[in-house]
Each structure stands twice: as C-alpha cells, then as structure tokens.
Amino acid sequence: xxxxxxxxxxxxxGGDKIEQKIxxxxxxxxxxxxxxxxxxxxxxxxDKLMINNLILNDLDLFFSYNAGEQTQYQxxxxxILDKLMPTINSYGAFELTEDKFQTSFILKKHGVPCTDFRLxxxxxxxxxxxxxxxxxxxxxxxxxxxGGVGLTKIENEETLDVLMPFLNQADLRFFYVExxxxxxxxxxxxxxxxxxxxSCYGRKAPKDSWKTNITSGGxxxxxxxxxxxxxxxxxxxxxxxxxxxxxxxxxxxxKEEYVVLEVNGIPAFATPAQEKMGLNFNEKKIELIVxxxxxxxxx
Ligand SMILES: Nc1ncnc2c1ncn2[C@@H]1O[C@H](COP(=O)(O)OP(=O)(O)O)[C@@H](O)[C@H]1O
Ligand SMILES: [Mg+2]
Numbered sequence: 001x002x003x004x005x006x007x008x009x010x011x012x013x014g015g016d017k018i019e020q021k022i023x024x025x026x027x028x029x030x031x032x033x034x035x036x037x038x039x040x041x042x043x044x045x046x047d048k049l050m051i052n053n054l055i056l057n058d059l060d061l062f063f064s065y066n067a068g069e070q071t072q073y074q075x076x077x078x079x080i081l082d083k084l085m086p087t088i089n090s091y092g093a094f095e096l097t098e099d100k101f102q103t104s105f106i107l108k109k110h111g112v113p114c115t116d117f118r119l120x121x122x123x124x125x126x127x128x129x130x131x132x133x134x135x136x137x138x139x140x141x142x143x144x145x146x147g148g149v150g151l152t153k154i155e156n157e158e159t160l161d162v163l164m165p166f167l168n169q170a171d172l173r174f175f176y177v178e179x180x181x182x183x184x185x186x187x188x189x190x191x192x193x194x195x196x197x198x199s200c201y202g203r204k205a206p207k208d209s210w211k212t213n214i215t216s217g218g219x220x221x222x223x224x225x226x227x228x229x230x231x232x233x234x235x236x237x238x239x240x241x242x243x244x245x246x247x248x249x250x251x252x253x254x255k256e257e258y259v260v261l262e263v264n265g266i267p268a269f270a271t272p273a274q275e276k277m278g279l280n281f282n283e284k285k286i287e288l289i290v291x292x293x294x295x296x297x298x299x
Pocket of ligand 1: 115139141146147148149178179181182187205210211212213262
C-alpha cells in the first residue's frame with residue numbers, strides 16, 4: 001500500500017535542501033510526501049481538516065519542523081492532528097518542551113540531572129528572597145521564552161527589590177526561577193533522534209555574558225561528546241518523549257556534573273555555513289529521521 005505523509009519544514013538556512021533529501025529518501029521507500037503543509041491555511045470542516053482540497057485526515061503521519069513560523073492557530077490544529085495520526089514530534093512531547101517549568105519538572109522526576117528550580121504564584125513573591133538566600137544567585141525565566149530573551153540573573157536582594165516593580169507590572173501568573181549554575185559560559189548542544197546520538201557541538205557566550213544563545217551573541221564551535229554527556233542527553237530525550245531532541249547541557253563546576261538546561265523539540269540542522277565549519281551531522285540526522293518515519297508509517 002502506498003503511504004503519504006504531510007510535512008511542514010522550515011525553508012531558510014538550508015532547510016529547503018534538507019527537506020528535498022528527506023522527500024527523496026522517503027520516495028525510495030514508497031512513501032509520498034505532501035510538503036509545505038502550513039496549518040495556518042487549514043480549515044476544519046466538521047471532523048475533516050483540509051488545506052485547499054487536501055484532506056489531512058488521509059495522511060499517514062505529520063512531520064512538523066518549523067519553529068520560526070509557528071503560531072497559536074497552527075499549534076491548536078497540531079494538537080487535534082495528533083489524535084488522527086502519528087506526529088513527529090508527538091504533540092504531547094512538543095507541548096511539554098515548549099514550557100521550561102513543565103520540562104524541568106519531568107526531567108527531575110526521571111532523575112535527569114538538571115538545575116534546581118522553584119515555581120510560585122505571583123502573590124508569593126516573598127519566596128523569591130528565600131530562594132536567593134538558599135542559592136545566592138538565581139535566574140528568573142519566562143517559561144515559554146527562547147533565545148535568552150527575558151532571562152534575568154538576580155544576585156542579591158537589592159537587585160530583586162529593583163526588579164520587583166517591573167515584574168509586578170508585567171502581569172505574570174507566576175514566577176519560575178532556577179539556581180544559577182557556576183559554569184564556564186560554554187554549553188553543549190546534543191541532538192538525539194529516535195534514541196540515537198546524532199551530534200554534539202558547543203556554543204560560547206560572548207565576552208562578559210553568561211548566555212550562550214546565538215541570538216545573545218553566542219558563537220558555535222566544534223566540540224566532542226564524551227559518554228556521560230551522550231547518556232545524559234539520551235535520558236533527557238527519553239524522559240520528555242521527543243523523537244527528535246536538541247538537548248542543551250552545561251557542566252556544573254561545583255557539582256562536577258553535566259546538567260540539562262533545556263530540551264528543544266525542533267533542533268535546527270547545521271546551516272550551510274556551519275557545515276563548512278565542520279558540523280557534518282546532517283546526513284546522519286536525515287537518515288535517522290527517515291528510518292523513524294518509515295517505521296511509524298508502516299508499523
Ligand atoms: N540556571 C542557569 N545557570 C546558568 N546559566 C543559565 C541558566 N539557565 C540558562 N542559562 C544560560 O542562559 C541561556 C539561555 O537559557 P535557556 O534556559 O536555554 O533559555 P532560552 O530558551 O531562552 O534559550 C543558556 O544557554 C545558558 O547559557
Ligand atoms: Mg536555550
């Protein structure tokens with residue numbers, strides 16, 4: 001029987017080329033692909049989801065891989081699509097890892113080393129002082145942020161007092177804070193697909209910064225993974241249920257162990273510029289993804 005999957009993949013930074021390779025490898029396995037399925041253009045007609053004349057219900061699987069263009073409407077339909085067919089990543093795992101508190105909670109529960117954290121209601125800001133007292137330095141994080149935006153290091157009660165009026169004004173539901181980890185301002189990005197190790201590279205924070213995000217001025221560098229690092233990343237992927245995971249890890253100099261900072265459900269492939277630098281994992285990642293789709297579709 002002929003199978004057809006739907007795909008929505010980012011097209012910038014070499015994503016279009018990656019998509020073509022995936023489509024062609026799937027074709028070799030008798031799996032057709034409807035590409036460019038942007039749920040922004042989907043319409044629900046009773047129990048059918050349509051994009052133009054295509055009935056999405058008829059697809060055998062949906063591959064959603066476009067972090068940059070994701071809106072609430074698309075995510076809303078992703079959720080119902082997940083009830084019709086296998087999705088990659090599964091909606092549940094995707095939704096979990098979009099939220100830092102929910103992710104940290106599950107990681108801790110599964111014994112994956114990650115930073116200590118606290119969550120409290122906005123009216124319980126008094127606890128924040130206690131957290132600073134316990135840990136000296138804390139990081140305030142929006143639970144649904146990205147790119148290092150909105151992360152604030154709070155090193156003493158005075159900083160907190162200055163910050164509080166702004167936080168109160170921001171109309172937050174709650175406060176999520178983490179213990180600030182003593183680390184060397186570099187991190188590891190480890191990609192795991194279908195439980196297998198794909199790749200590792202590093203990012204380095206710019207001078208005088210503690211955030212390694214590229215959008216905060218961080219730079220990518222080649223970096224090997226040791227066994228402990230790979231095991232930590234695999235545990236994080238398993239705990240969150242992501243088929244495709246990009247696990248961000250730093251090395252805690254006080255505890256002398258790797259700690260998972262966050263798990264990304266749509267980790268980018270190496271860009272053409274990064275490939276020139278020597279990040280050569282795209283082929284392997286594509287192969288593992290194709291195997292995964294093949295198994296889920298035919299299984
Ligand atoms: N608890 C922490 N201790 C020390 N540094 C941190 C901590 N949390 C985040 N960072 C730094 O801030 C960066 C962004 O944090 P992260 O939780 O990954 O949020 P984002 O989703 O915005 O990337 C990390 O890459 C790391 O460099
Ligand atoms: Mg991050």
